[in-house]
Amino acid sequence: MTVVDAPEVVIGTDELALDDLVAIANGARVRIADDAWRVIESSRAIVDRIVDGPALVYGLNTGLGHQRDLPLPRESLREMQALIVGAHEGAVGDPLPAVVVRAAMVARLNGIARGGSGGSRPVAQAFVDLLNAGIHPVVPATGSIGASDLMHMAAIAQVIIGRGSAEVGGEVMSGAAALATAGLAPIELEPKDGLTVISANGVAIGHAALLVERAERVAAAADLVLAASLEATAGNPSVLDEAVLRAKPVPGQLAAGSSIRAFLAGSPLFEPGGPRSVQDPLSFRVGPQVHGAFREFVTLLRDAVQLELNAMDDNPLVDIASGRMLSNGNFHPMVLALALDAVRPAAAHVGQLSDRRMNHLWATVADVFSDEGVMDRLVDEGGGLSRYAAAALMSELRHAANPVSLDVGILDLGVEDHATNAPVAAALTERALDLLEGILTIELEMARIAHDLRPAVAGQAPAIAAAFASLQVARASVGHRPSSGRVHEAESSALCDAVLDAARAAIPGG
Secondary structure (H helix, E strand, O other), X not given: OOOOOOOEEEEOOOXXXXXXXXXXXXXXXXXXXXXXXXXXXXXXXXXXXXXXXOOOOOOOOEOOHHHOOOEOOHHHHHHHHHHHHHHOOOOEEEEOOHHHHHHHHHHHHHHHHOOOOOOOHHHHHHHHHHHHHOEXXXXXXXXXXXXXXXXXXXXXXXXXXXXXXXXXXXXXXXXXXXXXXXXXXXXXOOOOHHHHHHOOOHHHHHHHHHHHHHHHHHHHHHHHHHHHHHHHOOOOHHHHOHHHHHHOOOHHHHHHHHHHHHHOOOXXXXXXXXXXXXXXXXXXXXXXXXXXXXXXXXXXXXXXXXXXXXXXXXXXXXXXXXXXXXXXXXXXXXXXXXXXXXXXXXXXXXXXXXXXXXHHHHHHHHHHOOOOOHHHHHHHOOOOOHHHHHHHHHHXXXXXXXXXXXXXXXXXXXXXXXXXXXXXXXXXXXXXXXXHHHHHXXXXXXXXXXXXXXXXXXXXXXXXXXXXXXXXXXXXXXXXXXXXXXXXXXXHHHHHHHHHHHHHHOOOOO
């Protein structure tokens, strides 16, 4: 990933928007505003004053975890910081994607700028420098239990002090070498800095922020796919009537119903004699309700991420107003973890409707599969029997919906006896969105085939026609007689981007 020259995102004392975090994660540059620097310096001044005083403060002049009451001599605090970082670098597994690592760094940087951490100015500047230089610490994926992402953040901190490893321009090298590529030098951590850089939920917050934007597009794609299947089977659009939606004004349901209706604008289904039946199976009829519920929980996730991103979750907390440092539990992102856990079953219900609708799409065309040329055409296009793959994807999605926020045991001699598992919840939510996209892609392809082989209505909504055309472009990109796997990969990659954008652009009056 390369860092783009513009736009530059400025982190100040106002709340950082999710869109700004996503922009930096995707390569935008970042700068700390003067007002935020003043907050950082005021916060740090409190740390410097207290560290020289007689009071014991957790993580400042004491040990960590079960050694919380062990006093540390003032003269050794600076040397202890690198040891704190190194001792917590215990994550394992494949590296996190660079975009997630960048998002984690942005989340930590914004937290420092809020003033609760007491981090020194060189620490904040180090995060800015890494982001703007495109230096991405190699962070193994597994390690955090969601009570601060200690293991993940320690891997980032190692690079700041010239250790660990990082990726720069696609090449992995030592942390020291990565800094040297940008003319940067390792920093020396001051007292409290070791805890400042590792005691944060950067990965959970950053990853979840990326998922919000993606889930919102998946929600819109699900509406498009339902609209396509409704038209392909001559379904009854009465379930989308404004009077129906207003009768139960759940915000997500109103949004989903309006979205599906917009994709069907100009469809023959709204003409007299358009629908085949007075009432469709539930997988069609309750689309606004189920898709709306998914939207509700995505909104809940957005709110949770926005709150965590701009909160002060450090332990100990530096309270600038009172000049104190306070032990606390703000590092526990419970609402975020539960919101992530809630999105997955909502996504699974959307997938379940899609899976059920495919049975009806199959029924509309099954009797023509034996017609001359039909099977040859499907093989030429890489169609195959992806309906069965959709069923397998749905099975995995159903299991991915299980909550994980309760699945952490007791650690560190009983001191750490509760956790949120937020990073695991985020990883599973990303997998759930992958699976849902895969299922919806197969349904959209089946709707296209059904419309082509046995049109249920004469004509087509412009948005759906545009979606099918974009889907065909994706399919054609993999060549003649491709495998169904290659076709599905190309179409899935296009669904929430090119296909969705084409459909939205074709909505009459949109």
